[in-house]
Amino acid sequence: SKLYLREPSLLREQCYLNGEWHSADSGETFPVENPATGAVIAYVPRMGVTETRRAIDAANAAWPAWRKLTAKARGGILRAWFNLMLEHQDDLAMILTTEQGKPLNEAKGEIQYAASFIEWFAEEAKRAYGDVIPTVANDRRILVVKEPIGVCAAITPWNFPAAMITRKAGPALAAGCPMIVKPAESTPLTALALGVLAERAGVPAGVFQVITGAPQQIGDELTANPIVRKVSFTGSTRVGAQLMAQCAPTIKKLSLELGGNAPFIVFDDADLDEAVAGAIASKFRNSGQTCVCTNRFYAHSDVYEAFVGKLTEAVAKLRVGLGTEEGVTQGPLINEGAVAKVESHIADALSHGGRIVTGGRRHALGHGFFEPTVIADATPEMKVAREETFGPLASVFRFRSDDEVVHLANNTEFGLAAYFYSRDIGRIWRVAEALEYGMVGINTGLISNEVAPFGGVKQSGLGREGSHYGLDEYLETKYLCMGGV
Numbered sequence: 372s373k374l375y376l377r378e379p380s381l382l383r384e385q386c387y388l389n390g391e392w393h394s395a396d397s398g399e400t401f402p403v404e405n406p407a408t409g410a411v412i413a414y415v416p417r418m419g420v421t422e423t424r425r426a427i428d429a430a431n432a433a434w435p436a437w438r439k440l441t442a443k444a445r446g447g448i449l450r451a452w453f454n455l456m457l458e459h460q461d462d463l464a465m466i467l468t469t470e471q472g473k474p475l476n477e478a479k480g481e482i483q484y485a486a487s488f489i490e491w492f493a494e495e496a497k498r499a500y501g502d503v504i505p506t507v508a509n510d511r512r513i514l515v516v517k518e519p520i521g522v523c524a525a526i527t528p529w530n531f532p533a534a535m536i537t538r539k540a541g542p543a544l545a546a547g548c549p550m551i552v553k554p555a556e557s558t559p560l561t562a563l564a565l566g567v568l569a570e571r572a573g574v575p576a577g578v579f580q581v582i583t584g585a586p587q588q589i590g591d592e593l594t595a596n597p598i599v600r601k602v603s604f605t606g607s608t609r610v611g612a613q614l615m616a617q618c619a620p621t622i623k624k625l626s627l628e629l630g631g632n633a634p635f636i637v638f639d640d641a642d643l644d645e646a647v648a649g650a651i652a653s654k655f656r657n658s659g660q661t662c663v664c665t666n667r668f669y670a671h672s673d674v675y676e677a678f679v680g681k682l683t684e685a686v687a688k689l690r691v692g693l694g695t696e697e698g699v700t701q702g703p704l705i706n707e708g709a710v711a712k713v714e715s716h717i718a719d720a721l722s723h724g725g726r727i728v729t730g731g732r733r734h735a736l737g738h739g740f741f742e743p744t745v746i747a748d749a750t751p752e753m754k755v756a757r758e759e760t761f762g763p764l765a766s767v768f769r770f771r772s773d774d775e776v777v778h779l780a781n782n783t784e785f786g787l788a789a790y791f792y793s794r795d796i797g798r799i800w801r802v803a804e805a806l807e808y809g810m811v812g813i814n815t816g817l818i819s820n821e822v823a824p825f826g827g828v829k830q831s832g833l834g835r836e837g838s839h840y841g842l843d844e845y846l847e848t849k850y851l852c853m854g855g856v
């Protein structure tokens with residue numbers, strides 16, 4: 372089960388700290404498994420508080436020289452990193468698929484998406500403009516400058532092992548901040564491979580570091596240490612809230628990208644074929660394991676049966692299998708807990724009168740594999756109405772009026788992504804404005820790219836990633852009042 376790479380040196384079993392590759396002080400490691408087979412791919416260091424503290428000190432030491440470089444000089448180094456990611460995209464995708472499970476072409480798409488953040492912010496940091504404000508007195512001038520916030524930490528999830536790192540490290544490094552990344556336990560190998568390429572691109576020692584190990588211990592130090600000025604986290608709302616509390620005593624800046632419960636509304640004037648294509652993209656990408664994946668489909672009663680019929684036909688065409696196999700569209704879920712959650716949501720839906728139209732069971736391939744599933748006659752009493760399934764389960768609810776469906780869509784503590792299909796321009800404006808979400812897809816199921824602001828409202832998080840807004844998250848605003856003019 373050894374994985375074949377053109378360049379085997381991209382696979383690392385040590386952490387990248389202060390420009391060097393290190394094992395844990397204790398020598399301890401933990402295994403990284405292939406979710407499609409259960410086979411161990413590699414062992415990575417189980418680091419803790421001591422190594423984290425050392426990484427923070429190294430980042431702090433590297434900060435002055437890094438911030439002193441011009442944005443153009445930092446951008447040049449980042450561009451070299453971007454080029455290396457594209458050059459090695461096949462190997463990076465292979466590592467990603469092997470530890471995460473998604474189909475190889477989706478993994479390659481993620482590497483390109485991940486690299487795009489490095490490219491975008493390498494360019495954008497040159498435009499971190501300040502301001503000159505008309506004065507209130509003749510002997511003074513009022514100036515505003517933007518400065519890098521300082522040492523940053525990122526704690527990232529397993530569903531996008533590359534992109535969730537570059538979406539944070541790109542703007543941090545471009546702005547002049549060093550960054551320490553703690554990747555998810557399930558997917559550290561992609562993160563370490565990015566470290567190899569950062570080193571090769573000429574990112575100075577301590578500016579980009581990757582530490583693997585005990586989440587609690589590393590997280591405690593990253594949030595408590597006063598040298599760290601900013602923490603950026605993507606993951607569950609539960610852990611996000613905990614990290615926010617841990618950051619409170621030292622008043623750290625925070626970016627949080629947390630859970631969602633995305634609604635997808637099909638109005639009676641929608642193009643149903645386009646709606647189904649968008650539904651498949653938004654629901655079944657990454658086997659349903661993205662925070663912007665649709666969790667609740669709402670179809671108008673006049674088009675309900677037609678939408679369910681077409682959706683079922685499209686779902687039946689999805690192919691479940693090993694991510695490395697040609698033609699596969701659905702890889703395994705990340706682990707047994709993820710599979711059990713999908714099963715429990717299906718059982719709960721059935722007990723409340725739901726109807727399985729297709730799928731519904733573990734896939735014959737075993738491990739993390741699950742049949743893509745459609746449940747009709749979904750109701751608000753079901754778990755699927757309230758909780759993020761994070762798997763290949765599409766539940767379809769019925770509605771009759773615009774007001775009713777907007778109320779249902781907003782009736783959640785989350786507010787990340789929402790989608791709807793309609794051709795009526797008045798309705799499009801009214802619904803787009805009424806949805807309490809950070810991102811709204813109108814007649815599309817795919818909304819993520821590096822030039823647009825990604826993020827949520829309510830309990831889905833704080834701050835925005837990507838776009839020029841994403842750079843602000845790593846900059847402080849400093850006011851200079853010049854007297855004696």
Ligand code: ADP
Nearest residue numbers: 526527528554555556586587590605606607610
């Ligand atoms: P998921 O449900 O996607 O696994 P989590 O929020 O559990 O989401 O994990 C996201 C990231 O947060 C991972 O890198 C994980 O290791 C990390 N994490 C989990 N618990 C903690 C914690 N107590 N302190 C710091 N990081 C944590």
